[in-house]
Amino acid sequence: MGSIVVYIEQASGAARRASLEALGAAKSTGAETIAVVGGEGAETCAAALGATKAVALVGGGAHSADALAKDLAAIVKESGATAFLAAATATGKDVAPRVAALLDCTLLSDVTALCSDGGKLVCTRPWMAGKAIATVSSSAGVFVATTRVNAFAPAQGGSTATTTRAASTDGKTKVASIEAKASAKLDVKEAPVVVSGGRGMKGPEHWGLIENLATAFGAAATGASRAVVDAGWRPHGEQVGQTGKTVAPQLYIAVGISGAIQHLAGMRTSKVIVAINKDADAPIFKVADYGIVGDAFEVLPALTTAIAAAKKG
Amino acid sequence: MNIVAAIKRVPTTEATAKVGADGKSLDQAGWQYMASFYDEIAVEAALQAKEKHGGTVTVLTLGPSDASKELREFLARGADAATILKDADPSSRDALSTAKALCAKIKALGADLAFFGKVATDRDNAAVGAMVGTLLGWATVTDVVALELSPAGGKARRETEHGVETIEFALPAVITCSKGLCEPRRSNLKGIMAAKSKAIPEESFESAPSQQVVVKVELPPARKAGRIVGEGAGAVPALMDALKNEAKIL
Numbered sequence: 001m002g003s004i005v006v007y008i009e010q011a012s013g014a015a016r017r018a019s020l021e022a023l024g025a026a027k028s029t030g031a032e033t034i035a036v037v038g039g040e041g042a043e044t045c046a047a048a049l050g051a052t053k054a055v056a057l058v059g060g061g062a063h064s065a066d067a068l069a070k071d072l073a074a075i076v077k078e079s080g081a082t083a084f085l086a087a088a089t090a091t092g093k094d095v096a097p098r099v100a101a102l103l104d105c106t107l108l109s110d111v112t113a114l115c116s117d118g119g120k121l122v123c124t125r126p127w128m129a130g131k132a133i134a135t136v137s138s139s140a141g142v143f144v145a146t147t148r149v150n151a152f153a154p155a156q157g158g159s160t161a162t163t164t165r166a167a168s169t170d171g172k173t174k175v176a177s178i179e180a181k182a183s184a185k186l187d188v189k190e191a192p193v194v195v196s197g198g199r200g201m202k203g204p205e206h207w208g209l210i211e212n213l214a215t216a217f218g219a220a221a222t223g224a225s226r227a228v229v230d231a232g233w234r235p236h237g238e239q240v241g242q243t244g245k246t247v248a249p250q251l252y253i254a255v256g257i258s259g260a261i262q263h264l265a266g267m268r269t270s271k272v273i274v275a276i277n278k279d280a281d282a283p284i285f286k287v288a289d290y291g292i293v294g295d296a297f298e299v300l301p302a303l304t305t306a307i308a309a310a311k312k313g
Numbered sequence: 314m315n316i317v318a319a320i321k322r323v324p325t326t327e328a329t330a331k332v333g334a335d336g337k338s339l340d341q342a343g344w345q346y347m348a349s350f351y352d353e354i355a356v357e358a359a360l361q362a363k364e365k366h367g368g369t370v371t372v373l374t375l376g377p378s379d380a381s382k383e384l385r386e387f388l389a390r391g392a393d394a395a396t397i398l399k400d401a402d403p404s405s406r407d408a409l410s411t412a413k414a415l416c417a418k419i420k421a422l423g424a425d426l427a428f429f430g431k432v433a434t435d436r437d438n439a440a441v442g443a444m445v446g447t448l449l450g451w452a453t454v455t456d457v458v459a460l461e462l463s464p465a466g467g468k469a470r471r472e473t474e475h476g477v478e479t480i481e482f483a484l485p486a487v488i489t490c491s492k493g494l495c496e497p498r499r500s501n502l503k504g505i506m507a508a509k510s511k512a513i514p515e516e517s518f519e520s521a522p523s524q525q526v527v528v529k530v531e532l533p534p535a536r537k538a539g540r541i542v543g544e545g546a547g548a549v550p551a552l553m554d555a556l557k558n559e560a561k562i563l
């Protein structure tokens with residue numbers, strides 16, 4: 001089997017977990033891996049990835065996606081790699097289709113499993129927001145795919161022979177600014193625990209209850225139903241569901257969410273689902289592993305206290 | 314501006330998945346269809362661009378003749394023209410093949426701005442917009458949540474896991490639309506009447522073979538049945554016990 005080029009996102013020299021999962025997926029096939037890292041700190045990050053080899057793209061600054069895609073496609077071509085992977089993050093989803101188009105290959109998005117079948121890569125990916133699972137391969141010269149966040153075990157690091165390459169700077173778009181969000185806040189897509197609130201929370205002024213529970217877990221993010229986002233109670237970035245984000249955390253807690261099919265589409269593959277709803281017939285209980293029938297305003301404080309105590313040991 | 318909005322006809326969110334007889338497709342019996350959610354936003358963004366800067370909006374789909382229903386609705390909302398690149402089953406066409414066909418038509422239309430949804434909700438590729446932009450060699454911004462357009466270009470905001478990026482671009486450009494960019498308008502009676510008499514041409518196109526090979530399609534494993542651990546705050550200890558000792562996640 002040929003080698004796999006994996007694009008690694010990083011911040012200040014530390015690889016993003018989702019990218020390490022993509023690298024883990026690549027390594028699990030037994031193929032040689034070529035990790036490509038860009039941005040400030042690329043060399044430090046690349047040298048510790050544990051890939052077969054690595055390329056640090058230097059001097060690109062805030063890379064424009066088309067320039068980055070051009071560099072990645074060139075590395076795939078020059079190395080003779082037979083596959084390209086990136087994480088299905090906002091950045092990965094932006095770059096991977098461009099790399100695919102430049103290579104004249106199609107893209108398999110959001111793959112949830114990947115294996116080598118006698119040297120040929122085969123993957124599974126969701127259709128219709130996970131209502132069906134397709135097993136697909138690609139007849140293209142290069143197998144180009146993005147890996148779903150939280151679906152693969154991250155690669156363990158290790159020292160990696162790294163070369164540098166000047167990043168292209170002739171992008172058609174310019175990154176004018178990046179407003180980083182408060183670093184303490186995890187995104188729903190990457191958090192191991194997601195606590196989501198719905199219309200049952202009655203109003204934005206009660207979100208402290210949701211946030212307190214998330215804080216009690218430590219590494220947790222807050223999510224929301226679309227009804228709540230449309231009402232302006234919570235930002236769009238927190239919406240879970242078919243027209244929001246698809247999440248698959250270790251633990252998903254739905255509070256005051258009825259469990260409409262469009263919401264389920266975004267969270268039904270979570271490892272464990274807990275629902276808190278005052279209506280025993282709410283559809284969310286059909287997918288929940290554990291349910292509490294009750295008033296969120298009573299259950300949340302008690303649960304928060306219990307989780308905080310458990311976390312303390 | 315010569316503006317295109319690309320829309321895909323997809324099954325409604327209520328459509329249930331059933332594996333087809335060949336084990337490699339979905340049984341579409343009983344399905345209803347709609348324009349993909351984000352494509353509604355793409356059309357609205359196109360109409361707003363036209364209202365601000367003048368020009369025309371062409372709504373383009375690669376799909377079956379029946380897609381004329383969705384296209385007519387967009388004509389009623391104010392689009393000037395609509396075209397079908399005729400394909401009986403667009404869901405089985407992969408992202409690159411779809412992108413190539415749309416790309417050729419967008420070129421032929423002489424467009425300088427094309428709006429796409431960020432993802433079509435039948436195959437969840439989230440790829441066609443960025444592929445078209447790349448094949449055309451145009452500036453391309455994906456997942457856009459806010460847009461400031463000027464006659465020569467603009468600024469688009471996109472949300473990532475880590476913050477908000479502001480991207481500057483010059484026309485010609487491809488924009489893929491995310492939720493929050495704008496609220497799709499409804500059609501009114503006058504629009505509906507005006508749209509009735511408009512022709513929706515159906516065209517053939519040069520079809521590049523799909524590279525995606527479907528091995529099999531399955532339904533996801535059913536979640537194992539859960540249970541109600543109790544009622545009210547008094548059920549918290551039972552939930553904690555289940556999370557610790559059964560699910561082993563604390």
Ligand SMILES: Cc1cc2nc3c(=O)[nH]c(=O)nc-3n(C[C@H](O)[C@H](O)[C@H](O)COP(=O)(O)OP(=O)(O)OC[C@H]3O[C@@H](n4cnc5c(N)ncnc54)[C@H](O)[C@@H]3O)c2cc1C
Pocket residue numbers: 197198199200201224225226227228239240241242243244245255256257258259260261262263266276277278279282294295296297326350
């Ligand atoms: C094309 C399309 C796309 C969509 N995409 C999405 C999407 O991505 N994500 C999404 O979430 N939705 C989506 N929806 C909307 C979806 O259909 C539902 O309308 C929405 O999920 C409902 O939100 P909710 O559960 O917060 O509100 P409701 O359905 O109103 O449910 C509120 C729940 O709170 C419970 N409750 C009330 N008070 C309390 C209390 N004190 N304590 C505990 N429980 C209480 C009620 O019993 C009820 O079950 C989409 C719809 C369409 C048509």
Ligand SMILES: Nc1ncnc2c1ncn2[C@@H]1O[C@H](COP(=O)(O)O)[C@@H](O)[C@H]1O
Pocket residue numbers: 319320321322349351352355373374375376403408411415428429430431432433434436437438439440441442
């Ligand atoms: N068959 C099609 N006809 C027209 N536009 C399409 C088609 N397929 C995809 N698109 C456009 O590309 C976007 C992304 O689709 P996808 O990459 O398939 O998720 C959609 O939201 C549409 O704007």
